[in-house]
Amino acid sequence: MFEKVNPKHPDKIADCIAGSIVDLAYKEKDNPKIAVEVLIGHGICHVIIETDSKLNKEEIGEAIKRIAGDVIVDIKIVGQDIHLSNNQKEKIRCGDNGIFKGVPVNAEEKKLSLIAREIYSNYPYDGKYILDGDKLIICQSNVPTKILNSIYPKAVINPLGDWTGGFKVDTGATNRKLGSDMGRSVTGGGLHGKDLSKADVSVNIYAHLKAQEENREIELSCAIGDETVDGRPYSEIVEFARNYINSIGGFEEFAKWGLI
Template identity: 25%
Template sequence: MVRRSIFTSESVTEGHPDKICDQISDSLLDEFIRYDSDSRVAVEAMTTTGIVFVAGEVTSGSKFDPQRIIRRTIKEIGYDQPHYGFDSESCSVLVSIHEQSPDISMGIAANGEKEQGAGDQGLMFGYASNETPELMPLPISIAHKLTMKLSSVRKKKELDWVWPDGKSQVSVVYEDNKPVRIDTVVISTQHSPDIHLSQLREQIIREVVKPVCGDWVDQSTKFLVNPTGRFVVGGPPGDTGLTGRKVIADTYGGMGRHGGGAFSGKDPSKVDRSACYLARYVAKNVVSANLAQRCEVQIAYAIGVASPVSVMVDTFRTGSISEDQIEARVKKSFDMRPAAIIDNLDLKKPIYKKTAAYGHFGRNEPGFTWEITDKVNLLT
Protein backbone atom coordinates (compact mmCIF):
# COMPACT_ATOMS: atom_id res chain seq x y z
CA MET A 1 0.00 0.00 0.00
CA VAL A 2 1.27 3.46 -0.93
CA ARG A 3 1.96 5.68 2.08
CA ARG A 4 0.50 9.13 1.38
CA SER A 5 1.34 12.17 3.51
CA ILE A 6 1.42 15.96 3.31
CA PHE A 7 4.43 17.93 4.54
CA THR A 8 4.42 21.71 4.98
CA SER A 9 7.23 24.30 5.15
CA GLU A 10 7.22 28.09 5.37
CA SER A 11 9.44 30.98 4.35
CA VAL A 12 9.36 34.72 5.03
CA THR A 13 10.46 37.71 2.97
CA GLU A 14 13.47 39.86 3.80
CA GLY A 15 11.05 42.50 5.12
CA HIS A 16 9.66 40.22 7.84
CA PRO A 17 10.62 41.63 11.27
CA ASP A 18 12.66 38.57 12.29
CA LYS A 19 14.52 38.63 8.99
CA ILE A 20 15.24 42.35 9.35
CA CYS A 21 17.04 41.44 12.57
CA ASP A 22 18.93 38.54 11.00
CA GLN A 23 20.13 40.79 8.18
CA ILE A 24 21.16 43.54 10.59
CA SER A 25 23.15 41.04 12.66
CA ASP A 26 24.88 39.56 9.62
CA SER A 27 25.53 42.97 8.04
CA LEU A 28 27.41 43.95 11.19
CA LEU A 29 29.25 40.61 11.19
CA ASP A 30 30.32 41.18 7.59
CA GLU A 31 31.62 44.63 8.43
CA PHE A 32 33.68 43.35 11.36
CA ILE A 33 35.13 40.54 9.22
CA ARG A 34 35.78 42.84 6.25
CA TYR A 35 38.46 44.73 8.18
CA ASP A 36 39.52 42.03 10.65
CA SER A 37 39.01 38.45 9.48
CA ASP A 38 39.76 37.12 12.97
CA SER A 39 36.89 39.07 14.54
CA ARG A 40 34.90 37.23 17.19
CA VAL A 41 31.30 38.36 16.90
CA ALA A 42 27.99 37.51 18.56
CA VAL A 43 25.45 40.23 17.75
CA GLU A 44 21.70 40.13 18.27
CA ALA A 45 19.01 42.58 17.12
CA MET A 46 15.43 43.32 18.09
CA THR A 47 13.01 45.64 16.34
CA THR A 48 9.55 46.98 17.00
CA THR A 49 7.62 50.11 16.07
CA GLY A 50 10.09 52.85 15.20
CA ILE A 51 13.15 51.35 16.86
CA VAL A 52 16.01 48.85 16.50
CA PHE A 53 18.05 47.54 19.43
CA VAL A 54 21.41 45.86 18.80
CA ALA A 55 23.46 44.16 21.52
CA GLY A 56 26.28 41.69 21.64
CA GLU A 57 29.84 40.68 22.35
CA VAL A 58 32.62 41.50 19.90
CA THR A 59 36.40 41.26 19.88
CA SER A 60 37.72 42.92 16.72
CA GLY A 61 40.18 45.42 15.36
CA SER A 62 37.53 46.82 13.02
CA LYS A 63 36.38 50.40 13.51
CA PHE A 64 33.16 51.63 11.89
CA ASP A 65 29.84 53.27 12.71
CA PRO A 66 27.27 50.52 13.45
CA GLN A 67 24.37 52.96 12.96
CA ARG A 68 25.41 53.57 9.36
CA ILE A 69 25.44 49.83 8.59
CA ILE A 70 22.13 49.22 10.36
CA ARG A 71 20.31 52.05 8.56
CA ARG A 72 21.79 51.06 5.20
CA THR A 73 20.60 47.48 5.70
CA ILE A 74 17.07 48.58 6.57
CA LYS A 75 16.99 50.79 3.47
CA GLU A 76 18.27 47.98 1.21
CA ILE A 77 15.54 45.69 2.52
CA GLY A 78 13.01 48.24 1.32
CA TYR A 79 11.91 50.17 4.38
CA ASP A 80 12.65 53.56 2.83
CA GLN A 81 9.22 55.24 2.95
CA PRO A 82 7.47 56.68 6.04
CA HIS A 83 4.10 55.27 4.93
CA TYR A 84 5.37 51.74 5.71
CA GLY A 85 5.27 52.76 9.37
CA PHE A 86 8.99 52.03 9.66
CA ASP A 87 11.86 53.47 7.64
CA SER A 88 15.64 53.67 7.71
CA GLU A 89 15.85 57.43 8.17
CA SER A 90 13.41 58.01 11.00
CA CYS A 91 13.70 54.88 13.15
CA SER A 92 15.71 55.05 16.37
CA VAL A 93 18.80 52.81 16.62
CA LEU A 94 20.28 51.82 19.99
CA VAL A 95 23.57 49.89 20.08
CA SER A 96 25.16 48.17 23.08
CA ILE A 97 28.20 46.10 22.10
CA HIS A 98 30.95 45.03 24.52
CA GLU A 99 34.01 42.81 24.38
CA GLN A 100 33.72 39.03 24.38
CA SER A 101 34.27 37.30 27.73
CA PRO A 102 37.99 36.54 28.19
CA ASP A 103 37.03 33.22 29.80
CA ILE A 104 35.34 32.06 26.58
CA SER A 105 38.11 33.47 24.40
CA MET A 106 40.78 31.66 26.43
CA GLY A 107 38.92 28.36 26.06
CA ILE A 108 38.57 28.40 22.28
CA ALA A 109 41.56 30.35 20.95
CA ALA A 110 44.48 28.52 19.37
CA ASN A 111 47.92 28.97 20.93
CA GLY A 112 51.27 27.25 20.91
CA GLU A 113 50.01 24.47 23.16
CA LYS A 114 46.64 23.65 21.60
CA GLU A 115 44.61 24.08 18.44
CA GLN A 116 41.43 26.15 18.13
CA GLY A 117 38.57 24.59 20.05
CA ALA A 118 34.84 24.72 19.39
CA GLY A 119 33.26 28.05 20.31
CA ASP A 120 30.50 26.34 22.25
CA GLN A 121 29.10 22.94 23.07
CA GLY A 122 26.16 21.79 20.98
CA LEU A 123 24.71 19.49 18.36
CA MET A 124 24.39 20.45 14.71
CA PHE A 125 22.50 18.84 11.84
CA GLY A 126 22.81 18.87 8.08
CA TYR A 127 20.42 17.37 5.55
CA ALA A 128 20.15 16.65 1.84
CA SER A 129 17.56 14.96 -0.36
CA ASN A 130 17.53 14.09 -4.05
CA GLU A 131 13.97 15.37 -4.55
CA THR A 132 15.13 18.71 -6.05
CA PRO A 133 18.14 19.68 -8.23
CA GLU A 134 19.60 21.67 -5.32
CA LEU A 135 19.23 18.56 -3.09
CA MET A 136 16.78 20.29 -0.77
CA PRO A 137 13.31 19.22 0.38
CA LEU A 138 10.70 20.43 -2.12
CA PRO A 139 8.41 22.26 0.40
CA ILE A 140 11.10 24.65 1.69
CA SER A 141 12.63 25.04 -1.78
CA ILE A 142 9.32 26.22 -3.26
CA ALA A 143 8.50 28.32 -0.17
CA HIS A 144 11.78 30.24 -0.51
CA LYS A 145 11.30 30.75 -4.23
CA LEU A 146 7.84 32.20 -3.57
CA THR A 147 9.10 34.76 -1.04
CA MET A 148 12.01 35.64 -3.33
CA LYS A 149 9.55 36.18 -6.18
CA LEU A 150 7.35 38.28 -3.90
CA SER A 151 10.36 40.47 -3.11
CA SER A 152 11.33 40.62 -6.78
CA VAL A 153 7.95 41.88 -8.03
CA ARG A 154 8.04 44.52 -5.27
CA LYS A 155 11.54 45.77 -6.02
CA LYS A 156 11.02 45.76 -9.78
CA LYS A 157 7.66 47.51 -9.24
CA GLU A 158 5.89 44.84 -11.31
CA LEU A 159 3.32 44.82 -8.49
CA ASP A 160 3.89 48.24 -6.98
CA TRP A 161 1.29 47.75 -4.26
CA VAL A 162 3.35 44.97 -2.62
CA TRP A 163 5.09 46.15 0.57
CA PRO A 164 8.13 44.56 2.28
CA ASP A 165 6.63 42.14 4.84
CA GLY A 166 5.37 38.76 3.67
CA LYS A 167 5.24 35.00 4.18
CA SER A 168 4.72 31.83 2.17
CA GLN A 169 3.72 28.31 3.11
CA VAL A 170 3.75 25.23 0.88
CA SER A 171 2.11 21.86 1.56
CA VAL A 172 3.43 19.02 -0.62
CA VAL A 173 1.83 15.62 -1.12
CA TYR A 174 4.28 12.74 -0.74
CA GLU A 175 3.71 9.17 -1.87
CA ASP A 176 6.21 6.70 -0.41
CA ASN A 177 8.44 9.64 0.54
CA LYS A 178 8.47 11.07 -3.01
CA PRO A 179 6.86 14.47 -3.77
CA VAL A 180 4.04 14.21 -6.32
CA ARG A 181 2.13 17.53 -6.20
CA ILE A 182 1.48 20.69 -4.19
CA ASP A 183 -1.73 20.49 -2.18
CA THR A 184 -1.88 24.04 -0.76
CA VAL A 185 -0.02 27.33 -1.22
CA VAL A 186 -0.44 30.11 1.33
CA ILE A 187 0.82 33.63 0.59
CA SER A 188 0.42 36.61 2.89
CA THR A 189 1.81 39.91 1.67
CA GLN A 190 1.82 43.35 3.20
CA HIS A 191 0.18 45.73 0.75
CA SER A 192 -0.86 49.26 -0.05
CA PRO A 193 -4.32 50.23 1.27
CA ASP A 194 -5.31 51.12 -2.32
CA ILE A 195 -5.40 47.56 -3.69
CA HIS A 196 -8.69 45.63 -3.63
CA LEU A 197 -8.44 42.17 -2.05
CA SER A 198 -9.85 40.33 -5.07
CA GLN A 199 -7.36 42.07 -7.37
CA LEU A 200 -4.52 41.33 -4.95
CA ARG A 201 -5.34 37.62 -4.87
CA GLU A 202 -5.69 37.36 -8.64
CA GLN A 203 -2.36 39.11 -9.31
CA ILE A 204 -0.39 37.18 -6.67
CA ILE A 205 -1.60 33.84 -8.05
CA ARG A 206 -0.85 34.88 -11.63
CA GLU A 207 2.44 36.73 -11.14
CA VAL A 208 3.99 34.96 -8.15
CA VAL A 209 2.51 31.55 -7.36
CA LYS A 210 2.01 29.88 -10.73
CA PRO A 211 5.34 30.97 -12.31
CA VAL A 212 7.21 29.55 -9.30
CA CYS A 213 5.20 26.37 -8.70
CA GLY A 214 4.92 25.31 -12.34
CA ASP A 215 3.80 21.72 -12.88
CA TRP A 216 3.71 20.96 -9.15
CA VAL A 217 0.25 22.61 -8.99
CA ASP A 218 -2.88 21.16 -10.59
CA GLN A 219 -6.64 21.69 -10.70
CA SER A 220 -6.97 20.54 -7.09
CA THR A 221 -4.28 22.77 -5.60
CA LYS A 222 -5.65 25.29 -3.11
CA PHE A 223 -4.39 28.89 -3.18
CA LEU A 224 -4.88 30.89 0.02
CA VAL A 225 -3.73 34.48 -0.57
CA ASN A 226 -3.97 36.90 2.37
CA PRO A 227 -6.50 34.56 4.00
CA THR A 228 -7.16 37.02 6.85
CA GLY A 229 -7.89 39.80 4.34
CA ARG A 230 -6.27 43.20 4.92
CA PHE A 231 -2.50 43.28 5.70
CA VAL A 232 -1.45 46.94 5.58
CA VAL A 233 0.21 47.19 9.00
CA GLY A 234 3.28 44.96 8.80
CA GLY A 235 6.99 44.91 9.49
CA PRO A 236 8.13 46.07 12.96
CA PRO A 237 4.90 48.03 13.65
CA GLY A 238 2.94 44.80 13.19
CA ASP A 239 5.22 42.35 14.97
CA THR A 240 8.35 42.52 17.10
CA GLY A 241 11.36 40.95 15.36
CA LEU A 242 14.30 39.08 16.86
CA THR A 243 17.53 37.64 15.49
CA GLY A 244 17.50 33.86 15.23
CA ARG A 245 13.76 33.27 15.42
CA LYS A 246 13.41 31.67 11.97
CA VAL A 247 15.80 28.74 12.36
CA ILE A 248 13.50 26.24 10.59
CA ALA A 249 13.02 28.51 7.57
CA ASP A 250 16.79 29.09 7.62
CA THR A 251 17.49 25.35 7.30
CA TYR A 252 15.26 22.61 5.87
CA GLY A 253 11.74 23.72 6.64
CA GLY A 254 11.34 21.11 9.35
CA MET A 255 12.41 18.21 7.13
CA GLY A 256 15.36 16.90 9.09
CA ARG A 257 16.18 17.75 12.68
CA HIS A 258 17.57 20.96 14.16
CA GLY A 259 20.06 21.37 16.99
CA GLY A 260 18.53 24.62 18.26
CA GLY A 261 21.32 27.08 17.46
CA ALA A 262 20.68 30.12 15.27
CA PHE A 263 23.14 31.43 12.68
CA SER A 264 22.95 35.17 12.11
CA GLY A 265 25.34 37.51 13.87
CA LYS A 266 27.82 34.74 14.75
CA ASP A 267 31.33 34.49 13.36
CA PRO A 268 32.47 31.05 12.10
CA SER A 269 34.33 30.15 15.31
CA LYS A 270 30.82 29.45 16.63
CA VAL A 271 30.22 25.85 15.57
CA ASP A 272 26.47 26.24 15.82
CA ARG A 273 26.91 28.11 12.54
CA SER A 274 30.02 26.70 10.87
CA ALA A 275 29.41 23.07 11.81
CA CYS A 276 25.85 23.27 10.45
CA TYR A 277 27.39 24.44 7.18
CA LEU A 278 29.82 21.51 7.36
CA ALA A 279 27.01 19.04 8.09
CA ARG A 280 25.11 20.26 5.01
CA TYR A 281 28.33 19.97 2.99
CA VAL A 282 28.73 16.36 4.14
CA ALA A 283 25.09 15.39 3.57
CA LYS A 284 24.99 16.96 0.11
CA ASN A 285 28.15 15.16 -0.97
CA VAL A 286 26.80 11.85 0.32
CA VAL A 287 23.63 12.24 -1.76
CA SER A 288 25.57 13.53 -4.77
CA ALA A 289 27.76 10.43 -4.57
CA ASN A 290 24.58 8.28 -4.81
CA LEU A 291 25.34 6.72 -1.45
CA ALA A 292 21.82 7.65 -0.31
CA GLN A 293 18.64 9.32 -1.56
CA ARG A 294 18.29 11.19 1.72
CA CYS A 295 20.97 11.91 4.29
CA GLU A 296 21.04 13.58 7.68
CA VAL A 297 24.31 14.24 9.49
CA GLN A 298 24.69 15.10 13.17
CA ILE A 299 27.92 16.52 14.59
CA ALA A 300 28.38 17.40 18.28
CA TYR A 301 31.09 19.37 20.10
CA ALA A 302 32.35 20.28 23.56
CA ILE A 303 33.39 23.89 24.12
CA GLY A 304 37.14 24.38 23.79
CA VAL A 305 37.71 20.94 22.24
CA ALA A 306 38.65 20.71 18.56
CA SER A 307 37.46 17.25 17.53
CA PRO A 308 33.74 16.50 17.62
CA VAL A 309 32.49 14.23 20.39
CA SER A 310 30.21 12.41 17.95
CA VAL A 311 29.37 12.07 14.26
CA MET A 312 26.25 10.28 13.01
CA VAL A 313 24.85 9.59 9.53
CA ASP A 314 21.20 8.60 8.96
CA THR A 315 20.05 7.66 5.44
CA PHE A 316 16.46 6.75 6.38
CA ARG A 317 16.93 3.31 4.78
CA THR A 318 17.77 4.85 1.40
CA GLY A 319 21.49 4.08 1.45
CA SER A 320 23.21 2.06 -1.27
CA ILE A 321 25.71 0.87 1.35
CA SER A 322 25.46 0.60 5.13
CA GLU A 323 25.41 3.69 7.33
CA ASP A 324 28.50 2.38 9.16
CA GLN A 325 30.37 2.36 5.86
CA ILE A 326 29.16 5.87 4.97
CA GLU A 327 30.15 7.17 8.42
CA ALA A 328 33.63 5.70 8.03
CA ARG A 329 34.06 7.35 4.62
CA VAL A 330 32.73 10.66 5.94
CA LYS A 331 35.15 10.70 8.89
CA LYS A 332 38.03 9.94 6.53
CA SER A 333 37.04 12.57 3.92
CA PHE A 334 36.03 15.59 6.07
CA ASP A 335 38.11 17.36 8.71
CA MET A 336 35.58 18.46 11.32
CA ARG A 337 37.83 20.53 13.58
CA PRO A 338 36.70 24.19 13.78
CA ALA A 339 39.86 25.68 12.26
CA ALA A 340 39.71 23.19 9.39
CA ILE A 341 36.03 23.92 8.74
CA ILE A 342 36.77 27.65 8.57
CA ASP A 343 39.74 27.11 6.27
CA ASN A 344 38.19 24.51 3.95
CA LEU A 345 34.91 26.40 3.53
CA ASP A 346 36.66 29.80 3.37
CA LEU A 347 34.44 31.29 6.07
CA LYS A 348 36.53 34.31 7.13
CA LYS A 349 34.99 36.52 4.47
CA PRO A 350 32.07 38.98 4.50
CA ILE A 351 29.60 36.50 2.96
CA TYR A 352 26.96 36.36 5.63
CA LYS A 353 24.39 39.06 4.93
CA LYS A 354 23.12 37.25 1.82
CA THR A 355 22.56 34.08 3.88
CA ALA A 356 20.26 35.95 6.27
CA ALA A 357 17.16 35.78 4.04
CA TYR A 358 15.73 32.98 1.87
CA GLY A 359 17.67 30.17 3.53
CA HIS A 360 21.28 29.23 4.18
CA PHE A 361 21.13 26.09 2.06
CA GLY A 362 20.27 25.10 -1.50
CA ARG A 363 21.72 28.34 -2.91
CA ASN A 364 23.94 28.11 -6.00
CA GLU A 365 25.59 31.49 -5.42
CA PRO A 366 29.16 32.72 -4.78
CA GLY A 367 30.16 32.35 -1.15
CA PHE A 368 27.92 29.36 -0.39
CA THR A 369 30.93 27.04 -0.30
CA TRP A 370 29.11 24.39 1.72
CA GLU A 371 26.94 23.70 -1.35
CA ILE A 372 29.91 22.47 -3.42
CA THR A 373 30.03 18.72 -4.16
CA ASP A 374 33.78 18.29 -4.49
CA LYS A 375 34.10 15.30 -2.14
CA VAL A 376 32.09 12.86 -4.26
CA ASN A 377 35.16 11.01 -5.56
CA LEU A 378 36.57 10.61 -2.04
CA LEU A 379 33.31 9.09 -0.82
CA THR A 380 32.87 6.55 -3.64
Protein backbone atom coordinates in the same frame (compact mmCIF):
# COMPACT_ATOMS: atom_id res chain seq x y z
CA MET B 1 5.25 20.88 5.19
CA PHE B 2 7.57 23.90 5.07
CA GLU B 3 7.35 27.61 5.90
CA LYS B 4 9.55 30.25 4.27
CA VAL B 5 9.82 33.96 5.07
CA ASN B 6 11.51 36.62 2.96
CA PRO B 7 14.26 39.12 3.89
CA LYS B 8 11.76 41.88 4.76
CA HIS B 9 10.14 39.84 7.53
CA PRO B 10 10.96 41.64 10.82
CA ASP B 11 12.93 38.66 12.16
CA LYS B 12 14.96 38.47 8.96
CA ILE B 13 15.64 42.21 9.10
CA ALA B 14 17.09 41.57 12.57
CA ASP B 15 19.18 38.70 11.18
CA CYS B 16 20.44 40.88 8.33
CA ILE B 17 21.43 43.66 10.72
CA ALA B 18 23.31 41.13 12.85
CA GLY B 19 24.98 39.74 9.74
CA SER B 20 26.04 43.20 8.57
CA ILE B 21 27.73 43.83 11.92
CA VAL B 22 29.60 40.52 11.70
CA ASP B 23 30.71 41.59 8.21
CA LEU B 24 32.14 44.79 9.76
CA ALA B 25 34.07 42.70 12.28
CA TYR B 26 35.58 40.60 9.48
CA LYS B 27 36.70 43.78 7.72
CA GLU B 28 38.56 44.74 10.90
CA LYS B 29 40.37 41.40 11.38
CA ASP B 30 40.61 37.94 9.79
CA ASN B 31 39.28 35.94 12.74
CA PRO B 32 37.16 38.19 14.95
CA LYS B 33 35.16 36.92 17.86
CA ILE B 34 31.68 38.38 17.88
CA ALA B 35 28.11 37.64 18.92
CA VAL B 36 25.27 40.03 18.06
CA GLU B 37 21.68 40.16 19.24
CA VAL B 38 19.15 42.48 17.59
CA LEU B 39 15.62 43.48 18.62
CA ILE B 40 13.81 45.82 16.24
CA GLY B 41 10.32 47.20 16.07
CA HIS B 42 8.12 50.29 16.18
CA GLY B 43 10.84 52.73 15.19
CA ILE B 44 13.71 51.55 17.37
CA CYS B 45 16.53 49.05 16.96
CA HIS B 46 18.36 47.67 20.02
CA VAL B 47 21.69 45.95 19.39
CA ILE B 48 23.95 44.19 21.90
CA ILE B 49 27.41 43.17 20.66
CA GLU B 50 30.01 41.04 22.45
CA THR B 51 33.30 41.19 20.56
CA ASP B 52 37.07 41.47 20.57
CA SER B 53 36.92 43.75 17.50
CA LYS B 54 37.18 47.53 17.44
CA LEU B 55 33.86 48.43 15.89
CA ASN B 56 32.71 51.93 15.02
CA LYS B 57 29.23 52.78 16.29
CA GLU B 58 28.70 55.24 13.45
CA GLU B 59 29.38 52.51 10.87
CA ILE B 60 27.02 50.17 12.72
CA GLY B 61 24.33 52.83 12.75
CA GLU B 62 24.75 53.39 9.01
CA ALA B 63 24.39 49.65 8.37
CA ILE B 64 21.24 49.50 10.50
CA LYS B 65 19.62 52.43 8.68
CA ARG B 66 20.61 51.05 5.29
CA ILE B 67 18.74 47.84 6.11
CA ALA B 68 15.90 49.11 8.30
CA GLY B 69 15.44 52.75 7.29
CA ASP B 70 15.01 55.69 9.64
CA VAL B 71 14.95 54.09 13.10
CA ILE B 72 16.30 55.16 16.47
CA VAL B 73 19.50 53.21 17.07
CA ASP B 74 20.52 51.88 20.50
CA ILE B 75 23.92 50.12 20.45
CA LYS B 76 25.72 48.42 23.33
CA ILE B 77 29.23 47.02 22.71
CA VAL B 78 31.05 44.97 25.36
CA GLY B 79 34.24 42.93 25.34
CA GLN B 80 34.17 39.18 24.93
CA ASP B 81 34.32 37.04 28.06
CA ILE B 82 37.98 36.37 28.95
CA HIS B 83 37.48 32.60 29.22
CA LEU B 84 35.90 32.41 25.76
CA SER B 85 38.68 34.57 24.39
CA ASN B 86 41.40 32.37 25.90
CA ASN B 87 39.82 29.30 24.30
CA GLN B 88 40.90 30.61 20.89
CA LYS B 89 44.33 32.06 21.72
CA GLU B 90 46.64 29.26 20.57
CA LYS B 91 44.59 27.70 17.76
CA ILE B 92 41.12 27.69 16.25
CA ARG B 93 39.03 25.41 18.43
CA CYS B 94 35.31 24.88 18.77
CA GLY B 95 33.80 28.02 20.27
CA ASP B 96 30.59 26.52 21.61
CA ASN B 97 28.71 23.34 22.55
CA GLY B 98 26.17 22.12 20.04
CA ILE B 99 24.19 19.41 18.31
CA PHE B 100 23.59 19.52 14.57
CA LYS B 101 21.70 17.57 11.94
CA GLY B 102 22.03 18.37 8.26
CA VAL B 103 19.23 17.04 6.07
CA PRO B 104 19.01 16.88 2.27
CA VAL B 105 16.69 19.57 0.94
CA ASN B 106 13.52 17.92 -0.38
CA ALA B 107 11.37 18.84 -3.37
CA GLU B 108 8.82 20.71 -1.26
CA GLU B 109 11.48 22.91 0.34
CA LYS B 110 13.07 23.63 -3.05
CA LYS B 111 9.73 24.51 -4.60
CA LEU B 112 8.66 26.90 -1.84
CA SER B 113 12.07 28.56 -1.72
CA LEU B 114 11.79 29.29 -5.43
CA ILE B 115 8.25 30.66 -5.01
CA ALA B 116 9.37 32.90 -2.12
CA ARG B 117 12.27 34.28 -4.14
CA GLU B 118 10.08 34.81 -7.20
CA ILE B 119 7.50 36.80 -5.25
CA TYR B 120 10.18 38.79 -3.44
CA SER B 121 11.94 39.71 -6.69
CA ASN B 122 8.76 41.48 -7.80
CA TYR B 123 7.39 42.60 -4.43
CA PRO B 124 10.23 43.23 -1.92
CA TYR B 125 8.02 43.58 1.14
CA ASP B 126 7.34 41.49 4.24
CA GLY B 127 6.04 38.08 3.25
CA LYS B 128 5.69 34.51 4.52
CA TYR B 129 4.66 31.35 2.76
CA ILE B 130 3.66 27.76 3.57
CA LEU B 131 3.62 24.71 1.30
CA ASP B 132 1.89 21.59 2.60
CA GLY B 133 1.62 19.04 -0.19
CA ASP B 134 -0.52 20.73 -2.85
CA LYS B 135 -1.68 23.49 -0.50
CA LEU B 136 0.16 26.79 -0.96
CA ILE B 137 -0.50 29.65 1.47
CA ILE B 138 0.83 33.10 0.56
CA CYS B 139 0.81 35.97 3.03
CA GLN B 140 2.37 38.90 1.17
CA SER B 141 2.19 42.49 2.36
CA ASN B 142 1.83 45.65 0.30
CA VAL B 143 0.49 43.83 -2.77
CA PRO B 144 -3.22 43.71 -3.73
CA THR B 145 -4.46 40.17 -3.17
CA LYS B 146 -6.10 40.11 -6.62
CA ILE B 147 -2.70 40.51 -8.29
CA LEU B 148 -1.29 37.46 -6.50
CA ASN B 149 -4.50 35.53 -7.22
CA SER B 150 -3.90 36.06 -10.93
CA ILE B 151 -0.37 34.62 -10.62
CA TYR B 152 -1.14 31.78 -8.18
CA PRO B 153 -4.82 30.96 -8.80
CA LYS B 154 -4.80 27.76 -6.71
CA ALA B 155 -3.13 29.31 -3.64
CA VAL B 156 -4.71 30.59 -0.44
CA ILE B 157 -3.65 34.25 -0.45
CA ASN B 158 -3.84 36.76 2.41
CA PRO B 159 -6.69 34.99 4.29
CA LEU B 160 -7.35 38.11 6.41
CA GLY B 161 -7.11 40.52 3.49
CA ASP B 162 -4.45 42.99 2.37
CA TRP B 163 -1.88 44.01 4.99
CA THR B 164 1.17 46.24 5.42
CA GLY B 165 3.54 44.14 7.57
CA GLY B 166 7.08 45.08 8.54
CA PHE B 167 8.50 46.12 11.89
CA LYS B 168 6.13 49.10 12.13
CA VAL B 169 3.40 46.62 13.09
CA ASP B 170 5.54 43.76 14.44
CA THR B 171 8.87 43.18 16.16
CA GLY B 172 11.85 41.23 14.91
CA ALA B 173 14.64 39.42 16.75
CA THR B 174 17.67 37.42 15.70
CA ASN B 175 17.40 33.69 15.03
CA ARG B 176 13.62 33.35 15.37
CA LYS B 177 13.15 31.95 11.87
CA LEU B 178 15.47 28.93 11.90
CA GLY B 179 12.74 26.72 10.43
CA SER B 180 12.70 28.98 7.38
CA ASP B 181 16.49 29.02 7.23
CA MET B 182 17.12 25.31 7.77
CA GLY B 183 13.99 23.32 6.88
CA ARG B 184 14.08 19.90 8.56
CA SER B 185 17.64 20.30 9.83
CA VAL B 186 18.23 20.58 13.57
CA THR B 187 20.50 22.86 15.57
CA GLY B 188 21.05 23.63 19.21
CA GLY B 189 21.73 27.30 18.46
CA GLY B 190 21.24 30.12 15.98
CA LEU B 191 22.87 30.69 12.59
CA HIS B 192 23.12 34.46 12.57
CA GLY B 193 25.09 37.21 14.28
CA LYS B 194 28.13 35.07 15.13
CA ASP B 195 31.69 34.59 13.90
CA LEU B 196 32.95 31.40 12.28
CA SER B 197 34.56 30.03 15.45
CA LYS B 198 31.01 29.41 16.70
CA ALA B 199 29.83 25.90 15.90
CA ASP B 200 26.31 27.26 15.44
CA VAL B 201 27.58 28.84 12.23
CA SER B 202 30.39 26.66 10.91
CA VAL B 203 29.18 23.18 11.88
CA ASN B 204 25.63 23.94 10.73
CA ILE B 205 26.93 25.03 7.33
CA TYR B 206 29.25 22.01 7.13
CA ALA B 207 26.52 19.52 8.13
CA HIS B 208 24.02 21.03 5.70
CA LEU B 209 26.36 20.99 2.70
CA LYS B 210 27.66 17.50 3.51
CA ALA B 211 24.05 16.26 3.69
CA GLN B 212 23.40 17.65 0.19
CA GLU B 213 26.61 16.14 -1.18
CA GLU B 214 26.04 12.67 0.29
CA ASN B 215 22.22 12.76 0.09
CA ARG B 216 21.78 11.54 3.67
CA GLU B 217 21.24 12.95 7.14
CA ILE B 218 24.41 14.08 8.90
CA GLU B 219 24.33 14.14 12.72
CA LEU B 220 27.18 15.82 14.64
CA SER B 221 27.89 17.14 18.11
CA CYS B 222 30.74 19.09 19.67
CA ALA B 223 31.86 20.71 22.89
CA ILE B 224 33.55 24.03 23.47
CA GLY B 225 37.29 23.58 23.08
CA ASP B 226 37.06 20.58 20.71
CA GLU B 227 39.86 20.50 18.16
CA THR B 228 38.16 18.00 15.83
CA VAL B 229 34.60 17.57 14.53
CA ASP B 230 33.49 14.72 12.28
CA GLY B 231 37.08 13.45 12.33
CA ARG B 232 38.39 16.71 10.83
CA PRO B 233 40.39 19.50 12.46
CA TYR B 234 37.99 22.19 13.60
CA SER B 235 40.06 24.74 11.68
CA GLU B 236 39.09 22.90 8.46
CA ILE B 237 35.41 23.14 9.36
CA VAL B 238 35.84 26.88 9.89
CA GLU B 239 37.59 27.33 6.53
CA PHE B 240 34.89 25.24 4.84
CA ALA B 241 32.24 27.59 6.24
CA ARG B 242 34.33 30.69 5.47
CA ASN B 243 34.53 29.68 1.80
CA TYR B 244 30.76 29.22 1.71
CA ILE B 245 30.04 32.59 3.35
CA ASN B 246 32.48 34.34 1.00
CA SER B 247 30.92 32.62 -2.02
CA ILE B 248 27.48 34.10 -1.27
CA GLY B 249 28.73 37.59 -0.41
CA GLY B 250 29.05 37.66 3.37
CA PHE B 251 27.06 37.22 6.56
CA GLU B 252 24.36 39.75 5.70
CA GLU B 253 23.64 37.92 2.45
CA PHE B 254 23.61 34.62 4.35
CA ALA B 255 21.03 36.06 6.74
CA LYS B 256 18.57 36.94 3.97
CA TRP B 257 17.58 33.36 3.11
CA GLY B 258 19.61 31.04 5.36
CA LEU B 259 20.62 27.63 4.05
CA ILE B 260 17.57 26.96 1.83
